[in-house]
Amino acid sequence: MKDCIFCKIAAGEIPATKIYENGSFFSIPDKNPKTKGHSLVISKKHFETVLDLNSTLGSELIDCIKGTIMKLMKAENFDGFNVINNNFEAAGQIVKHFHVHIIPRIKDDGLEIIA
Ligand code: 5GP
Ligand code: ZN
Numbered sequence: 001m002k003d004c005i006f007c008k009i010a011a012g013e014i015p016a017t018k019i020y021e022n023g024s025f026f027s028i029p030d031k032n033p034k035t036k037g038h039s040l041v042i043s044k045k046h047f048e049t050v051l052d053l054n055s056t057l058g059s060e061l062i063d064c065i066k067g068t069i070m071k072l073m074k075a076e077n078f079d080g081f082n083v084i085n086n087n088f089e090a091a092g093q094i095v096k097h098f099h100v101h102i103i104p105r106i107k108d109d110g111l112e113i114i115a
Contacts, residue, residue: 006097025064037104047098049087078104
């Protein structure tokens, strides 16, 4: 979609270092990381929210989330991680192209996550 930053990254028009990728999703480091290793799993096609994804994409989405976390675990030390997906503005979605945040956590790091 025109003027969508994640579509441009998906198309290779804006360079980004991919952490993991499969047929339908890829992951990259977040440009404003909330913790060390904060990454985004992004759909290759433009979907606005999780409601727009066909359920058949579920296994590839989980594969990309897990593959990304495994890669991060090899590079960084962390004790846990949050997997977060914001949908619509009221829930904090700024980029209107489906993505999932993976936020590595260290015990007592003080980061406040709403859930
Ligand atoms: P949202 O609030 O929409 O769930 O989060 C969007 C995320 O995308 C934010 O954490 C923001 O830092 C990240 N982001 C926005 N533009 C870019 C970009 O051009 N490159 C990367 N790597 N991350 C981006
Ligand atoms: Zn897009």
